[in-house]
Amino acid sequence: MAFNLSCSLLQAGYVSSQRRVRPKPLASASHQRLHRPFVDYLPPSRPSALSIRCSASRSGGGDEDQAVKEVERLLEEKRKAELASRIASGEFTVQKPGWVLALRDGLSKLGLPGKSLEDLLSRWAANISEGGRLEIPQAKGSMNAISGQAFFIPLYDLFLTYGGIFRLIFGPKSFLIVSDPQIAKHILKDNAKAYSKGILAEILEFVMGKGLIPADGELWRVRRRAIVPALHQKYVAAMIKLFGEASYRLCEKLDVAASDGEDMEMESLFSRLTLDVIGKAVFNYEFDSLSHDNGIVEAVYIALREAEMRSTSPIPTWEIPIWKDISPRQRKVSQALNLINNTLDDLIAICKKMVEQEDLQFHEEYMNEQDPSILHFLLASGDDVSSKQLRDDLMTMLIAGHETSAAVLTWTFYLLSKSPEVVAKLQDEVDSVLGDEFPRIDDMKKLKYTTRVINESLRLYPQPPVLIRRSLEDDMLGKYPIKRGEDIFISVWNLHRSPKYWVDAEKFNPERWPLDGPNPNESNQNFRTLLVDKGKLESIGHQTNLLLKSNCQGLAYQLDNYVLKGGWSKLSGSINSLPLSYLPFGGGPRKCVGDMFATFETVVATAMLVRRFNFHLAPSAPPVEMTTGATIHTTQGLKMTVTRRTRPPIIPNLEAKVLTFDSGQQQLSSNLLEETSVASSVAVAEEDQQGEVSTAPVS
Numbered sequence: 001m002a003f004n005l006s007c008s009l010l011q012a013g014y015v016s017s018q019r020r021v022r023p024k025p026l027a028s029a030s031h032q033r034l035h036r037p038f039v040d041y042l043p044p045s046r047p048s049a050l051s052i053r054c055s056a057s058r059s060g061g062g063d064e065d066q067a068v069k070e071v072e073r074l075l076e077e078k079r080k081a082e083l084a085s086r087i088a089s090g091e092f093t094v095q096k097p098g099w100v101l102a103l104r105d106g107l108s109k110l111g112l113p114g115k116s117l118e119d120l121l122s123r124w125a126a127n128i129s130e131g132g133r134l135e136i137p138q139a140k141g142s143m144n145a146i147s148g149q150a151f152f153i154p155l156y157d158l159f160l161t162y163g164g165i166f167r168l169i170f171g172p173k174s175f176l177i178v179s180d181p182q183i184a185k186h187i188l189k190d191n192a193k194a195y196s197k198g199i200l201a202e203i204l205e206f207v208m209g210k211g212l213i214p215a216d217g218e219l220w221r222v223r224r225r226a227i228v229p230a231l232h233q234k235y236v237a238a239m240i241k242l243f244g245e246a247s248y249r250l251c252e253k254l255d256v257a258a259s260d261g262e263d264m265e266m267e268s269l270f271s272r273l274t275l276d277v278i279g280k281a282v283f284n285y286e287f288d289s290l291s292h293d294n295g296i297v298e299a300v301y302i303a304l305r306e307a308e309m310r311s312t313s314p315i316p317t318w319e320i321p322i323w324k325d326i327s328p329r330q331r332k333v334s335q336a337l338n339l340i341n342n343t344l345d346d347l348i349a350i351c352k353k354m355v356e357q358e359d360l361q362f363h364e365e366y367m368n369e370q371d372p373s374i375l376h377f378l379l380a381s382g383d384d385v386s387s388k389q390l391r392d393d394l395m396t397m398l399i400a401g402h403e404t405s406a407a408v409l410t411w412t413f414y415l416l417s418k419s420p421e422v423v424a425k426l427q428d429e430v431d432s433v434l435g436d437e438f439p440r441i442d443d444m445k446k447l448k449y450t451t452r453v454i455n456e457s458l459r460l461y462p463q464p465p466v467l468i469r470r471s472l473e474d475d476m477l478g479k480y481p482i483k484r485g486e487d488i489f490i491s492v493w494n495l496h497r498s499p500k501y502w503v504d505a506e507k508f509n510p511e512r513w514p515l516d517g518p519n520p521n522e523s524n525q526n527f528r529t530l531l532v533d534k535g536k537l538e539s540i541g542h543q544t545n546l547l548l549k550s551n552c553q554g555l556a557y558q559l560d561n562y563v564l565k566g567g568w569s570k571l572s573g574s575i576n577s578l579p580l581s582y583l584p585f586g587g588g589p590r591k592c593v594g595d596m597f598a599t600f601e602t603v604v605a606t607a608m609l610v611r612r613f614n615f616h617l618a619p620s621a622p623p624v625e626m627t628t629g630a631t632i633h634t635t636q637g638l639k640m641t642v643t644r645r646t647r648p649p650i651i652p653n654l655e656a657k658v659l660t661f662d663s664g665q666q667q668l669s670s671n672l673l674e675e676t677s678v679a680s681s682v683a684v685a686e687e688d689q690q691g692e693v694s695t696a697p698v699s
């Protein structure tokens with residue numbers, strides 16, 4: 001994960017953040033099942049029509065549902081029309097230079113047509129800067145037009161208007177918004193060395209220090225080289241058991257709720273589930289936050305919310321020296337950080353002792369069965385690092401692996417609640433693959449549809465929706481020169497929803513990826529051998545590009561270099577010439593180190609939950625709208641009614657399972673993960689062309 005920084009846009013006071021749900025105290029119970037009148041579903045103030053709102057009722061609300069949908073559609077149209085007219089009025093457009101108007105007036109006096117001349121000159125002026133260089137299209141103006149909603153949403157409309165790269169200007173500040181796959185690839189991969197984490201690193205410093213996400217340069221290289229090997233195949237395989245156990249605890253909780261008829265706020269439960277998982281996985285700590293709140297759980301949430309607040313606050317009050325000491329909030333934050341740091345120091349000390357006492361030989365796939373944590377691996381590897389740096393890295397992974405996975409589960413269940421046909425297919429697959437058993441590593445490659453559901457959820461709700469960079473040197477982005485020190489937001493949201501790259505971009509359609517294809521990731525989505533119906537090839541423009549609509553998945557591929565053979569043609573392209581248009585885990589040397597971990601975690605949790613329960617938006621659920629913190633959150637939670645499934649009897653699968661993770665002597669087939677279609681990448685230390693350590697694709 002990485003913080004998306006609703007960001008410095010916000011930091012500079014441009015975008016107001018929205019109400020946001022805090023994890024609820026565990027005992028909270030709501031038995032409210034009142035049928036709310038239709039008007040209740042309308043937002044209190046100016047609505048953001050692009051935001052998502054749940055349909056009202058599960059039963060008998062057909063007309064009401066229709067009416068709500070109609071109102072939503074009208075609001076959507078109204079808001080789009082408003083924004084379009086503001087864009088058209090020039091509110092977002094940089095003023096035409098005075099000389100254009102003067103020249104137009106002069107030339108029109110000579111009888112040349114004024115309007116077309118002005119347009120011609122304006123275009124020329126927009127494209128050519130003083131030095132004769134191309135200038136990036138600019139959008140500027142009052143942020144009122146885009147405030148009151150998650151900031152990445154209006155960036156989508158601006159992207160449709162201004163294109164794949166434009167400069168957003170507010171007063172003295174400007175940001176480059178990138179939604180072009182080629183430019184994203186250049187920044188993230190081809191010339192990654194020329195970009196740092198910029199504002200992101202500055203804001204997260206208080207909680208992550210110089211941990212792997214904010215770190216840059218040599219420090220980042222050294223730490224990545226140390227950490228990536230810890231997430232080896234055997235470790236990730238062992239984590240499946242942990243995911244299953246934590247998901248089981250959540251199932252038990254939901255079971256009680258199902259009996260009591262209590263609606264559950266799932267976003268905060270997912271947050272607790274993933275906190276419990278990541279605590280064990282990273283430093284062998286049992287938060288057990290699904291069962292109870294304790295001091296350390298609270299401290300972690302205080303730190304997380306502070307990070308969110310800092311990334312959305314207009315004035316950095318926390319930087320004012322006296323304020324830091326007198327503000328009750330900041331004092332609470334310091335106390336929370338102290339508690340976390342002390343706990344981490346204790347865990348490091350305990351783990352050091354364990355390592356000293358064990359007589360396991362350290363090797364590539366080293367893992368202590370009692371404590372398979374990343375911390376244990378790092379200490380056993382003799383990682384020569386200060387305790388402060390170790391703490392920063394652990395804290396970084398805790399945050400990176402917690403909020404992201406929780407957000408993926410939240411939006412997956414939201415999407416599922418609106419797609420009963422997808423749920424039916426999902427449940428069929430889970431029943432036949434898992435039966436009544438806990439998931440194991442060899443099930444991961446069989447839960448193909450479940451994985452596609454997660455893939456598709458990550459496309460529609462990328463976590464984080466925006467990646468942040470700052471240029472460390474002058475560079476060229478596409479045809480445009482940029483200066484050192486530019487703050488850049490790569491909008492993954494825009495890339496994942498661009499109508500140019502996706503058929504029915506807004507539709508939740510796990511079927512867009514074939515089940516027998518590889519797990520979609522940033523490289524294979526634009527580079528793979530596939531069968532295409534020659535008749536469906538469409539030439540776009542005058543370029544050599546082809547927009548290929550694959551015959552069955554409805555996915556659009558855009559390739560620069562291609563080879564066609566035969567009628568139903570085999571097509572392949574050169575990976576280096578292809579853009580990144582699906583990047584759920586980032587790309588290039590700074591790609592997520594936990595991609596496979598997170599994919600398996602969310603697959604296991606989804607499978608175990610839908611196997612046992614049906615989930616519907618609760619009749620009393622507030623509208624499900626988006627806001628940004630570290631990731632995409634809901635504004636008021638995801639309140640769901642959970643009912644037990646009545647399933648047909650399970651016919652036991654007599655085929656013997658070879659793998660068991662309950663015993664200490666598990667035998668892991670070395671090529672098991674290699675066969676796993678899910679395994680987009682696994683953390684094996686590799687040097688890429690730039691000499692940086694990255695996760696290496698397994699398949």
Ligand code: HEM
Binds near residue numbers: 462464598
């Ligand atoms: C579904 C869950 C997850 C998603 C969607 C996700 C997404 C991402 C993305 C997009 C990046 C790249 C950020 C950038 O380029 O600025 C990233 C980086 C990172 N992620 Fe994840 N992540 C997830 C889970 C995890 C987990 C479970 C861990 C740890 C076990 C983790 C650890 C990291 C770290 C350490 C980085 C920084 C890598 C570097 O800069 O070298 N993530 N993640």
